[in-house]
Amino acid sequence: DAGVIQSPRHEVTEMGQEVTLRCKPISGHDYLFWYRQTMMRGLELLIYFNNNVPIDDSGMPEDRFSAKMPNASFSTLKIQPSEPRDSAVYFCASSWTSGDPRDTQYFGPGTRLTVL
């Protein structure tokens, strides 16, 4: 298995631009999580999905952030408009309810976002 795939690995953009981060979970996993990691705040859960349905988006910082999961193999996290304080590493993770305990999450390599 290729593991969780994220793209792009690095993104540099200017303030005000739209940014879209992409994630492909491990095949067969039915949970998908988006996290943000910064030096100041550590690792924060932004939103998670179960069977493509958003379950908890209480960690999404504000309306500029949105996430979708149109099918079981793809999710996006969009920031519009982006601001310098959004600069962080964004991780996607997935897990599954059968087999492994579902609270074992498998992380992608992350997308390092820099907003100038």
Place this chain on the structure above:
Amino acid sequence: AQSVTQLDSHVSVSEGTPVLLRCNYSSSYSPSLFWYVQHPNKGLQLLLKYTSAATLVKGINGFEAEFKKSETSFHLTKPSAHMSDAAEYFCVVSDPSNTDKLIFGTGTRLQVFP
């Protein structure tokens, strides 16, 4: 509410010496506890997990952790550090009675000197 506290932000050891990374948890229920490791510019990888079975949990790369309910601790240890162990380590708790969320500690950066 559940939480974890990692008592050291940085730990430095010499190669071949023991490693101890400390973690205390707070949970209203019997928790699931994890240690994840993050190497530079990489995603997080599960080291080991405790789920109310054996209190001494063995993980990958020679790491192990002991769940001590009386001390609300879940410290991570390794008898002999290797240079490749240098990374950031996160103690994590989940509460199945609440959500599927993982609550991450602030991390401990382990440095290993030759």
